[in-house]
Amino acid sequence: MSYVLAKRELKTPKMLESLGLKVEARRLRHILSDFTFYLNMGRFKVLRLKHGYIEAIVKGLHGEWHAKVNLLNGTFNCTCPHHKFRRALCKHVLLLLELYIFLRNEHKDLELVRGFLETYAGRIF
Numbered sequence: 820m821s822y823v824l825a826k827r828e829l830k831t832p833k834m835l836e837s838l839g840l841k842v843e844a845r846r847l848r849h850i851l852s853d854f855t856f857y858l859n860m861g862r863f864k865v866l867r868l869k870h871g872y873i874e875a876i877v878k879g880l881h882g883e884w885h886a887k888v889n890l891l892n893g894t895f896n897c898t899c900p901h902h903k904f905r906r907a908l909c910k911h912v913l914l915l916l917e918l919y920i921f922l923r924n925e926h927k928d929l930e931l932v933r934g935f936l937e938t939y940a941g942r943i944f
């Protein structure tokens with residue numbers, strides 16, 4: 820007998836792959852490999868979730884970050900240094916996109932995330 824863990828396939832790397840965007844799906848998969856771990860360890864504290872919007876506290880290894888994504892007007896923000904100083908689409912925002920899909924998982928939500936990634940893939944670094 821072995822321990823059972825909830826596993827799921829990541830959606831956002833697949834989206835980037837299908838969009839043919841320049842961010843290597845492999846690289847993104849690496850960034851997001853922690854998703855299941857974060858989820859199972861209760862490292863996401865969702866503050867607000869509605870159609871096109873998610874806001875949460877993400878408990879990372881080096882601190883707690885407050886991240887939000889508005890998929891309707893294409894804005895995102897995170898309090899981590901990577902975003903604050905380099906305006907990057909950081910790991911926490913990517914984790915939030917995965918979480919948004921995980922929690923809602925309707926076709927229209929997938930399309931919103933796909934559109935967002937299409938616009939901002941260049942800021943994943």
Ligand SMILES: [Zn+2]
Nearest residue numbers: 897899909911
């Ligand atoms: Zn961040």
